[in-house]
Amino acid sequence: MADLIERLRDGLPEEAVLTDPDVTAAYANDMASFCAAGTPAVVVMPRTVEQVQHVMRTATDLRVPVVPQGARTGLSGAANASDGCIVLSLVRMDRILEINPVDRIAVVEPGVVNAALSRAVMAKGLYYPPDPSSWEQCTIGGNIGTASGGLCCVKYGVTAEYVLGLDVVLADGRLLATGRRTAKGVAGYDLTRLFVGSEGSLGIVVKAVLALKPSPPQQLVLAAEFASTEAACDAICRIMERGHTPSLLELMDRTCVRAVNDMAQMGLPESTEALLMAAFDTPDPSADLAAVAELCTAAGATEVVPAEDAAESELLLQARRLTLTALEAVKGVTMIDDVCVPRSRLAEMIDGTAAIAERYDLTIGVVAHAGDGNTHPTVCFDSSDPDESRRARESFDAIMALGLELGGTITGEHGVGVLKKEWLARELGPVGLELQRDIKRTFDPLGLLNPGKLF
Structure with missing residues (x-):
């Protein structure tokens, strides 16, 4: 330990090397439930590329594992420490190095907060679309590590x-x-895409060139109530089949609606089984909303409420943004799943999750990026109750199994980390898993980078 600390301090400022156990313990884990975390030997907080290189050279010389971290808002345990590791926190590498309106790119360090980048490019009439729900805290490096998405993915895509x-x-x-x-x-293999979503297991991202888009018009939002999940998902299929491109298409089930009402008294319709929100940022969003309103009505919507202006739109979206916080308030602890299925199987996924909740006697709310088929079943449980915790974990596994049965994937944007290692093996199969491990060994032959994650 003394040799490690001394070697690290040879190339890092004193304040960049944290050894106080009470301090380092705060960097042991991200926000995922049921994910074991070890005790780091040291936390380092570099500010330059050269300092990161020094950390990795030291780690290689001494054969010490390294766990890279951003803001630790992840939900899969990918940023959890392993015993005796170096936690490499990149939050101090937080400079926006360039915003180029002609080339429509931004060049940033990994510790730049998503919201800070979004606001900086917006000031120049540009738009960085990926917007995870934790965008006010999460970093671009973390977004790249987990290939994160957000509410606008249906139109603009993911990180x-x-x-x-x-x-x-x-x-x-x-x-x-x-x-x-x-x-x-297209020169050579696409190594850039290989690193995106690799969860810090192949290398440490220290700079990123990001594509930007022109800033879109202000979006308008529509909310539609449905008496069944099947009817709501029918509306989603009709919207996509007719060629509409909403900037947002989100679904909240009854459990989510009631949780938001209980927490924020927003007056959402508790008689609804599913609440669908659609938004357009086109030159004439009112016309697009009117067309979608007709499709929702034809699918069986009991009520359709289009916003008339940006203020009303924001009020409707606030309910969606509060969902996960509201579900946390139900029992104090949540376990958030991230199963993505084909849009055509979305109703089966949501109704199947409701059946799982009943089978395990648990509260499980589902909010979904419906335009992508990306569901977030959220298991609410009392972590102090061993039996309820066991049932929560078993229900989580049942939900992932259901997603695979429906032709989906175990994670649409949260990553694998520690939480879904077993399920990654099931999804990839033996040949896919073997090749991915071979890639890992090519980049990290000593197995020092984020060990114990993914496989």
Whole structure:
């Protein structure tokens, strides 16, 4: 330990090396439930690429594992420490290095907070679309590590579609540049995409070139109530089949609606079984909302309420944004799943989750990025009750099994981490798993980068 600390301090400022056990314990885990975390030997907080390289060279020389971290808002245990590791926190590498309106790119360090980047580019008439629900806290490096999405994915896509190039410090301290600054480029294998979603297991992202879009018009939102999940999902299928491209298409089940009402007294209709929200940021959003309103009515909506202005739209969206916080208030602890299924199977996924909740005698609310088929079943439980905790974990596994049965994936945007290692093996199959492990060994032959995650 003394040798490790001394070697780290040789290339880092004194304040960048944290050894107080009470301090380092705060960096042991992210926000996931049921994910074991070890005790880090040290937390380092570099500010430069050279300092990150020094950390990795030291780790390689001494064979010490390294766990990279951003803001630790993740939900899969991917940022959890392992015993005796170096926690490499990148939050102090938080500079926006460039915003280029002509090339429509931003160049940023990994510790830049998503919301800070969004506001900075907005001031120049540009737009960075990926907007995870934790966008006020989460970092771009963390978003890249988990290939995160957000509410606007149905129209604008996920983080992977906006990462043009990366600077990555490899396990042995070498600096690798991938990708490009240009709008097009197909030179060689796409290593950039390989790092996106790799959860810090292949290298440490220290700089990213991100694509931007022109700032869209102000969106307007519509809310539609349905007496059944099947009717709501029928409306979703009709909207997508007719070629509409909403900027947002979100679904809340009855449990979520009631939880939001209980917490925030928002007056949402508790008689509804499913509440669908659609938004458009087109030049004439009112016309698009009117067309979608007709489709919702034809699918059986009991009431359709289009917002007339931005203030009303924001009020409707506030209910959606409060959902996970409201579900946490039900029992104090939640376990958030992230199963994504084909849109055509969305009703089966939601109704199947309701059956699982009944089978395990638990409260499970489902909110979904409905336009993507990406559901977030959220298990509410009392962590001090061993039997309820057991049932919560078993229900979580049942939900993932259901997603795979419906032709889906175990994670649409939260990542695998510790939480879903067993399920990743089931989804990939033996050949896929073997090849992914081979890739890991190529980039990290000593197995030092984020050990115990993914496989």
